[in-house]
Amino acid sequence: MDKYQKVAVHAYIKSDDGKFLVTKRSPINDFLPNFFDIPGGTVEFGEDPKEALKREIFEETGLEVKIERPIYIYSEVQKEERHQIWIIYECEFKGGEIKLNPEEHNEYKWVDSKEAQKLPKIIFLEELLKYFNELQSK
Known part of the structure; x- marks a missing residue:
């Protein structure tokens, strides 16, 4: 089987009140x-x-946001033939109305880290939250 590498970019979109945007993947x-x-x-x-x-x-x-800087990189080899790399950028919410694409996501929330811990989430978001917790404990 051919091996391949996939790079994805994701946005940690923060609001003025310290929360960040999460979206729920469509069923x-x-x-x-x-x-x-x-x-x-x-x-x-x-x-x-x-x-x-x-x-x-x-x-x-x-939404249109201000992309600031990369804050986290997560890398994982999956099934020995796929290497997935996620680059998470910090982004600033500039306002506007969220209009979800229903084929991809059916819900959104503004959450803090504690609220996010309670949600079923994909692996790189779990790792990002662990990283934030480590930073806060230093």
């Missing part, structure tokens, strides 16, 4: 339906990661 989604994640997706071949993130955020939420 018709092929990958982890009904799990929470943060907006983002795959970087296409030749695409700049920040441009990919802007595109994905807009496709999934209708």
Whole structure:
């Protein structure tokens, strides 16, 4: 079987009150339906990661945000032939109305880290929350 690598970018979109945006994957989604994640997706071949993130955020939420800096990278080899890399960028919410793409997500919430811990979530979001907890305990 051919081995391949996939790079995805996701947005930690923070609000003024310290919460961040999570979206619930649609029940018709092929990958982890009904799990929470943060907006983002795959970087296409030749695409700049920040441009990919802007595109994905807009496709999934209708929002335009200020992309600040990468804050976390998570890497995982899956089934010995797929290497997945997630780059999480800190983003600033600039306002506007969230308009979810129902084929991808059917719910959104603004949550703090404690609230996010209680949600069923995909692996890189779980790892990001662990990282935040480690930073706070130092």
